[in-house]
Amino acid sequence: MSELTEVNGKGHMVFAERDVVELAETFQTPLFVYNVEKVRKNARAFVEGFKKAGVKAQVAYASKAFSSVAMLQVAKQEGLSLDVVSQGELYTAMKADFPMEKIHLHGNNKSREELKMALDQHIGCIVVDNFHDITLLKELLKDYNGTMDVLIRVTPGIEAHTHDYILTGNEDSKFGFDLKNQAKQAYDQIQQIDQLHLKGLHCHIGSQIFETDGFIMAIKRLYEVLADWYKQDGFEATVLNLGGGFGIRYTDEDKPLPLDDYVLALVKEVTEEADTHGLSLPEIWIEPGRAIVGDTAITLYEIGSKKEIPNMRNYVSVDGGMTDNIRPALYQAKYEAIIANKARAPKTYPCSIAGKCCESGDMLIYDTLLPEVTPGDILAVFSTGAYGYSMASHYNRFAKPAVVFVENEEATLVVKRETYADVIQNDLSYE
Numbered sequence: 001m002s003e004l005t006e007v008n009g010k011g012h013m014v015f016a017e018r019d020v021v022e023l024a025e026t027f028q029t030p031l032f033v034y035n036v037e038k039v040r041k042n043a044r045a046f047v048e049g050f051k052k053a054g055v056k057a058q059v060a061y062a063s064k065a066f067s068s069v070a071m072l073q074v075a076k077q078e079g080l081s082l083d084v085v086s087q088g089e090l091y092t093a094m095k096a097d098f099p100m101e102k103i104h105l106h107g108n109n110k111s112r113e114e115l116k117m118a119l120d121q122h123i124g125c126i127v128v129d130n131f132h133d134i135t136l137l138k139e140l141l142k143d144y145n146g147t148m149d150v151l152i153r154v155t156p157g158i159e160a161h162t163h164d165y166i167l168t169g170n171e172d173s174k175f176g177f178d179l180k181n182q183a184k185q186a187y188d189q190i191q192q193i194d195q196l197h198l199k200g201l202h203c204h205i206g207s208q209i210f211e212t213d214g215f216i217m218a219i220k221r222l223y224e225v226l227a228d229w230y231k232q233d234g235f236e237a238t239v240l241n242l243g244g245g246f247g248i249r250y251t252d253e254d255k256p257l258p259l260d261d262y263v264l265a266l267v268k269e270v271t272e273e274a275d276t277h278g279l280s281l282p283e284i285w286i287e288p289g290r291a292i293v294g295d296t297a298i299t300l301y302e303i304g305s306k307k308e309i310p311n312m313r314n315y316v317s318v319d320g321g322m323t324d325n326i327r328p329a330l331y332q333a334k335y336e337a338i339i340a341n342k343a344r345a346p347k348t349y350p351c352s353i354a355g356k357c358c359e360s361g362d363m364l365i366y367d368t369l370l371p372e373v374t375p376g377d378i379l380a381v382f383s384t385g386a387y388g389y390s391m392a393s394h395y396n397r398f399a400k401p402a403v404v405f406v407e408n409e410e411a412t413l414v415v416k417r418e419t420y421a422d423v424i425q426n427d428l429s430y431e
């Protein structure tokens with residue numbers, strides 16, 4: 001996004017109206033900086049899209065993209081619902097005082113404890129992923145007075161155009177029930193448990209998707225099944241959850257749609273299918289993660305060493321890497337970056353950006369152009385708001401970076417930088 005970058009009189013990059021070089025000095029590096037106004041804007045694009053279409057909806061922020069107490073407080077302020085996939089994500093929501101009735105629990109191997117916590121907290125909905133979920137719920141509900149709303153997660157057999165590792169709606173997937181056989185068995189089992197209220201179906205076809213056809217195909221397939229269940233049993237879904245996966249821009253190769261285009265396409269197709277089959281229009285739920293936070297943050301690093309291999313490649317190393325952004329190593333994901341303290345300088349130096357882990361694959365960006373690089377320069381990598389901090393690790397015993405929120409020009413530390421004492425806090429001695 002370099003051509004759109006704002007630059008101040010000192011030649012420093014400005015992000016969310018703040019000089020990022022100053023932010024790096026104040027909060028140290030590596031540092032995640034979120035533009036909260038942009039987070040709100042993304043959230044509102046989805047929410048307003050459904051409002052405009054006049055359809056009942058829930059926009060559940062997929063907290064796996066970036067979960068922290070402050071982030072979930074922003075999601076709550078924006079009236080979003082929440083998708084959690086673990087006790088840890090649910091616990092974070094509890095600490096953020098997130099309304100429990102707006103939380104949906106996912107997971108392809110939910111533990112008894114996770115399901116119990118969901119029941120005890122009276123969350124809004126459990127997305128049943130497999131027969132084990134149903135068995136555990138049946139047992140747990142014996143000691144439970146209330147009821148629980150559930151959706152059945154199915155794999156609609158859609159091959160969305162995305163990286164193989166983040167494709168989830170195809171039949172050969174660890175998630176959900178296959179639509180042809182297992183979904184009906186799950187339906188029958190759930191209908192026999194009085195305390196489970198089946199609201200409808202869930203599918204998630206993949207992530208970083210730039211087209212609406214995959215979603216449309218998925219909706220058609222869901223309706224084939226829903227039409228059968230209606231004929232057989234008179235069952236009508238009151239909710240259709242179409243997952244997340246809406247793509248964002250990392251580099252020029254990515255051509256995202258305006259967020260409300262996805263909403264309009266979903267609403268149109270669901271409305272048509274419901275009409276065709278004589279079914280009433282369900283609530284439409286979606287679960288965007290990346291599209292809410294991905295393009296709202298940058299990561300700031302300090303540049304250190306350089307290795308120049310004549311006629312081959314120049315390596316420029318930064319003080320973070322795969323421990324705060326595993327996506328390039330895991331998915332060959334591409335990013336753009338600039339030197340924040342030389343934001344106007346001509347880009348004349350061909351180089352690749354390396355992390356500092358003891359791993360050759362620890363590369364953040366291959367073959368980019370930067371201005372002449374000197375140790376101490378601040379590198380800003382764009383669009384790191386999703387699946388960066390949330391996938392961070394302690395490899396090489398690195399401490400996790402800090403996270404800062406900027407809103408109304410004010411920068412607030414929302415996740416503290418870990419200390420080395422934090423990193424080894426669970427180590428016990430064996431002398």
Ligand SMILES: Cc1ncc(COP(=O)(O)O)c(C=O)c1O
Nearest residue numbers: 062204207244245287288289290
């Ligand atoms: C079930 C489910 N919902 C929502 C998401 C969020 O996806 P994204 O961040 O691409 O919107 C994912 C991740 O791909 C997922 O598996």
Ligand SMILES: N[C@@H](CCCC[NH3+])C(=O)O
Nearest residue numbers: 064166168207327386387
């Ligand atoms: N973590 C992945 C996306 C998969 C998310 C959840 N199913 C990414 O960084 O793109």
